[in-house]
Amino acid sequence: MSLSLQSILGAEALDAFEAPGPVARGLPAAAYTSEAFFALEKERLFSDSWVFAGFAHDLPRAGDVMPVTVAGRPVLLVRNAEQEIRAFQNVCRHRCLKLVDEPGNAGAKIRCPYHSWTYDLDGALELAPYFGGRELRAMPDGFDRGRYGLIPVRSAIWHDWIFVNPGGGAPPFEDFVAPLVKRLDGLDLSELRHLVTIDLGEIAANWKLLIENFIEPYHVQFVHPTTTEQPLADHYTVNDPGCLGCAVDVSREAKRPDTLSADSRYLTLFPNFVFGLYLPDQVGVHLDIPLAPDRTAQRRAIYSLGREPPAAGLAERLARLWREVHREDREICERLQSGRASDAAGGGVLSPVWEDSVRSFQELVLRSLK
Numbered sequence: 001m002s003l004s005l006q007s008i009l010g011a012e013a014l015d016a017f018e019a020p021g022p023v024a025r026g027l028p029a030a031a032y033t034s035e036a037f038f039a040l041e042k043e044r045l046f047s048d049s050w051v052f053a054g055f056a057h058d059l060p061r062a063g064d065v066m067p068v069t070v071a072g073r074p075v076l077l078v079r080n081a082e083q084e085i086r087a088f089q090n091v092c093r094h095r096c097l098k099l100v101d102e103p104g105n106a107g108a109k110i111r112c113p114y115h116s117w118t119y120d121l122d123g124a125l126e127l128a129p130y131f132g133g134r135e136l137r138a139m140p141d142g143f144d145r146g147r148y149g150l151i152p153v154r155s156a157i158w159h160d161w162i163f164v165n166p167g168g169g170a171p172p173f174e175d176f177v178a179p180l181v182k183r184l185d186g187l188d189l190s191e192l193r194h195l196v197t198i199d200l201g202e203i204a205a206n207w208k209l210l211i212e213n214f215i216e217p218y219h220v221q222f223v224h225p226t227t228t229e230q231p232l233a234d235h236y237t238v239n240d241p242g243c244l245g246c247a248v249d250v251s252r253e254a255k256r257p258d259t260l261s262a263d264s265r266y267l268t269l270f271p272n273f274v275f276g277l278y279l280p281d282q283v284g285v286h287l288d289i290p291l292a293p294d295r296t297a298q299r300r301a302i303y304s305l306g307r308e309p310p311a312a313g314l315a316e317r318l319a320r321l322w323r324e325v326h327r328e329d330r331e332i333c334e335r336l337q338s339g340r341a342s343d344a345a346g347g348g349v350l351s352p353v354w355e356d357s358v359r360s361f362q363e364l365v366l367r368s369l370k
Contacts, residue, residue: 005369008036017347017366026347027362029340032206038293039072045271045368046071047167050176052273052287053077054162055301056085057194058103063121065110066103069289071166074098075153078110080121087155087164088123093148094131110150123150159189160301161273161285179242180267180275192283192303195315200298200326205333207272207290210298211361213333214266214274214286217246218354223332227325228260237357244268244357260321270364281305284322294337300326 006014013028031037053068059079066077067090076090076099092099092112099112109126110119118127125148132138139145154165156173163173170176203210213219217235220228230248238245245267265277274286283305289297302318304310350359 004036004040005366008034008040013346017362023349023352024359026350026358027208027365028347029342031362031365032208032337032340033293035293038290040369041290041365042072045365046290048165048169048368049271050156050163050165050170050173050269050273051271052161052269053087053164055194055197055285055287055299056157056160056162057197057301059085061105063105063107064103065100065106067098067100068164070153070164073166075164075166076100076110076150077155077162078106078121078123081108085155085157085162086122087153087162088150089153091151092117093125093150094128099150119150123152125149159192160194160303163273176242176269179240180269180273183238183240183243183265183267184277187277187305189283189305191306193305193310195302195304195310196319197299197301198319198323198326200300200323200330202291203296203298203330203333204294205296205330205337206293207288207296208361208365209333209336210286210288210296210329211268211272211274212358213329213336214276215245215268215357215361216351216355217248217266218351219332223328224260224325227321227328230260230264232354235354237354238265238267239357239360242269244270244361246354246357260325268361270361271368282318298326 009028009030017025017027051070053070053075054066054077059066059077062079062081062083064079068075068077074090076088077085078088079085090099091097092114094112094115094117097112097114099110116129117125120126125145128145129136130138132140132143154168156163158177217232220230221232230250234250235246235248238247247265249263260278262278267275272288274288276284281304283303285301287299291297300322302322304314
């Protein structure tokens, strides 16, 4: 066990987490509250993983740019002239100014506001005005402009979802998504239609609590009694290597049209890709962006699935439903976060029936930090 983890979480708390027994202990409270633990996650977990960073539909046109923060690093997403989305370190190569501070359209060039160093949409440095003297294109002797383009960040696009791997050492992307694809049983996601994206703002909770809440079904009938018709008895957990979550095959029809009562798959890819499939024709994907040990920004994109155009008013109806479901989850996750300030917060205990996927997620977190 890493000495740094012991110093952050405490040897006794780590021993309790790893101790065998009829029920497993949860992660120590400091894993959700400690600045040092959060810094270690940025350094090791997010740097070495395929991190879900954005939606392709947010960059519809050539020249669209989107600044994001991944593993604590500024990253720039760009749609180039060939309609490809690329990722770069979001710093000018001159004085390391954060190059783009707001989403928008840069046109054909990305220009640094400090000294006007200018890059094309593929990151090549095209102009460093007056860098070598009084003439616009003057260059110092021996300066190789080709070596000073924007630095690429390893990235991949899967349907509408943008992933980046800042450290560059994650496994091939196809291997990363394969466990989730297998769980979809041949479902064709190429027929996705983006309906609406809900900005859920900042949640006063650690990012891990949002993931854990999503992948366990134990809470559903207690937290969502008026917004879902998915009894606990119809659920089962998904605890596959590389894909964690839960699922439900509903044994009865919904009583109310404004509730969720579909056969559903709640699946995740570690660390932060959250995918909900509501059969036969709806998909929801969460973008959870860790901001601090106790703050996470969250958005949800909703899609229809199938060749037929979505019914009139469907986007507004689904947005209303999911805002309410997320409100219920938000209140619970924020209270989970508050509870971890208690002296009694030793991580709690996990149901071996309904929270085994949560335990696997927590083990992945610690393994990635060792």
